[in-house]
Amino acid sequence: MMRSPYPLEQDLGICYYASDAPGIGGRLRSSPEDFIVEEVPLPISDPDGPYLICRLTKTNWELQRAVKEIAKRLGISHRRIAWAGTKDKNAVTTQFISIYDLTPDAVEQVHLADITLEVVGQSQHALTLGGLAGNRFDITIRDCAGEDLAARVEAATAVASLGIPNYYGLQRFGVVRPVTHLVGERVLKGDYEGAVVAYVGRPYPRESEAAQQARTHFTETRDPRAALAELPVQMTYERAMANHLVANPGDYAGALQVLPPKLLSLLxxxxxxxxxxxxxxxxxxxxxxxxxxxxxxxxxxxxxxxxxxxxxxxxxxxxxxxxxxxxxxxxxxxxxxxxxxxxxxxxxxxxxxxxxxxxxxxxxxxxxxxxxxxxxxxxISLFADVQADVSETSVRLRFTLPPGHYATTVCREYMKADPYMMI
The missing domain is CATH 3.30.2350.20 (TruD, catalytic domain)
Structure with a gap:
């Protein structure tokens, strides 16, 4: 097995590849359509239950944000919506959500760009994380390099069928800012101030300069009013935490609890x-x-x-x-x-x-x-029966994985590229 040369992967414990063979390089997600995910649901039981089951298809939407926008259109709390799997943002994803106490006709109120919502049934129970049969992937890696591309792909396909390390992928820790585990460690230790500072502060170089400056200032000063003035408006969770601290000085535990419960548990x-x-x-x-x-x-x-x-x-x-x-x-x-x-x-x-x-x-x-x-x-191992097709400098991979397994972990074995080429 070959050790990863990338510091970011090593920092996250993602240290090895299954083979020593050279990778194909390339880039994932040149467009959302290059990363297609379709959830394979479990059978829907108890069709007369209080939970409406809907098929959600979205393009380039982060799930938590999509759920909040759907809830806003429906005029309900986002806490009434649940799902079985968290999908990638920069992708075309189809998955299932459950909505408590909603009529099928109400779904027609949801009109959002790049989102479709279709009623498929009802259930006695809300969906829960991991409550799915698996996920089907159709992924295109572009701008691949190296000699004998087809041979490299064939070798990686053979390795994937024999078993590769079943790592949690980069997106588990945050794509632009891989800090979720650092925040979670502080929550575990009861260091709620440290958790807030790690979440709101701690800049990363792939963010905008304005975002980095705002995060650095908050880390140095712990000043929530300044953070509200400086944090970009799209940073809704960070701003919500800062707003809580303005109204409740020093209540870092309360600031964390303004996050959606599922997000807080994911940390x-x-x-x-x-x-x-x-x-x-x-x-x-x-x-x-x-x-x-x-x-x-x-x-x-x-x-x-x-x-x-x-x-x-x-x-x-x-x-x-x-x-x-x-x-x-x-x-x-x-x-x-x-x-x-x-x-x-x-x-x-x-x-x-x-x-x-x-x-x-x-x-x-x-x-x-x-x-x-x-x-x-x-x-500790992941097995994937991959159908791979090579076309000039692009490689298309199609495979199905059980719940909780990462497609990027499979792609990583083919690419052996800088992890930022997979976000």
């Missing part, structure tokens, strides 16, 4: 994602395989069953992995205490200790955010 789970990436990279660095189990490894089966690899069942576990019935998994920590079973668990515990975070911190964050952070198993 904490982003730190969990960071811990996962770092621990997975540590396994690879130690020379251990993604698909050959070590004693103490956790296994997750396709039916949800879990097991621990022992000396007695190691060969059987290897056979089950090769048959596609289970995968090696890493337990992402949360509020529930965990008994370590193997080297990956021990690495995770060491990493949490290094950051000064414990299960008790997740419990406190659960109360603050009003979202349970119990911890969960995540497979």
């Amino acid at each position: 904490v789970s982003a730190f969990q994602s960071y811990l996962f990436n770092c621990t997975l990279s540590s396994r690879i660095e130690a020379g251990h395989s993604l698909t050959e189990p070590e004693i103490g490894d956790r296994l997750v089966f396709s039916n949800g069953r879990e097991d621990i690899v022992s000396a007695r069942n190691r060969q059987a576990a290897l056979m089950q992995i090769r048959r596609g019935r289970c995968r090696i998994a890493l337990f992402v920590p949360g509020a529930e205490p965990v008994t370590p079973h193997g080297p990956m668990d021990e690495t995770m515990q060491d990493l949490m200790q290094k950051h000064g975070v414990s299960a008790g911190d997740f419990e406190r964050a659960s109360r603050f955010v009003k979202t349970a952070f119990a911890g969960a198993l995540r497979p």
